[in-house]
Amino acid sequence: MGRVKVQKMPTIRRLPTYLYRLNEMRKEGTSIVATPELARYMDIGEIVVRKDLSITGVTGQPGVGYKIDELIAAIREFLGWNVETKAVLVGAGSLGSALIGYDGFEEYGLSIIAAFDRDPAKAGTVMRGRPVIDMVELEGFVRNHKISMGILCVPAAVAQDICDIMVKSGIRSIWNFANVALKVPADVIVQREVIAGGLALLSVKRLRHFAETDDEEE
């Protein structure tokens, strides 16, 4: 079985940023992009850009660059973002509302169709165009709408309980913003988002232990 190599994770993390820039360029009417231009935008070396993009199966033409349409399609297909994924978000606090309000997700094939919260004052309201529903309805809603992804924005103390409900209802991938490691069955995938991970990178760069580099060549 193929596996996500730890070394490929920074590449995969960067793909949405390429996608964002490529979509911008397409809107501006550009059809070809050269590697140096992408490297400047991404603030990494050209060799890394070429390696990054080769993960999608697309290779640029030497001296010319990448066809933007082709590259956008390849990145979206590689990530599975050419197919819509329906998600629910649980925990309509400030982080949850920031995520619901993020326009870009539609472009990433992610459709957050409802938010759930245990606060009775929030249930029945509409947040950024999505209904906020009482937590007790989570299981039924997920089953009815055949939701496959859950976004967890609740406090750490209740995250495992909500996770268990998600799993029981049929959710098979969980984007976890709670600061806790979740226990799930082997067929459920969890991506834990640690906001401080970026802060750690910034801190290390600041200390100039190192400056950032692109020397992925062996």
Place this chain on the structure above:
Amino acid sequence: MGRVKVQKMPTIRRLPTYLYRLNEMRKEGTSIVATPELARYMDIGEIVVRKDLSITGVTGQPGVGYKIDELIAAIREFLGWNVETKAVLVGAGSLGSALIGYDGFEEYGLSIIAAFDRDPAKAGTVMRGRPVIDMVELEGFVRNHKISMGILCVPAAVAQDICDIMVKSGIRSIWNFANVALKVPADVIVQREVIAGGLALLSVKRLRHFAETDDEEE
């Protein structure tokens, strides 16, 4: 000059998660942690755990494990989190308020001492214990308080303008949550946070292009 190798980025991103768990264990009165236990918590292989932690200069004792106190101190020192960094946050919308409300930052040496917003209705209020100040006062405040870090939570369209004010006022590291590549002088460090990066990882794991692995051995 040393540089941050692209391959080290996942390790650095994981350090706050180790730190979080180690602090929890210390609170529970534990003084030694074995590698397999950390590997289970992190959901990665033992080899990766050992490689990750070796970046801090600490090595575990074979068959025993790591001294928790020593490891916590080494991680904090490696990240520079043993010294307090004062930061301002600009853009007191939903993401900004989620970040201000995050308790964990204090433990990471990050002290967000004020938020700035151009909305006159917000200026003068207090958000999660921090003053919200009118944007026009940003430059003077940063100079007066010798702030070295800025956290940017404004819409993409105004991010470069705010970034320019930050740089002019003396800020030398910027944690950028706006969906735009910022232009800064060579001595300013920007860490761009792309929330969709984690979504990309989750998507790829879901597709089972691959499952996650730890095979960093050559």
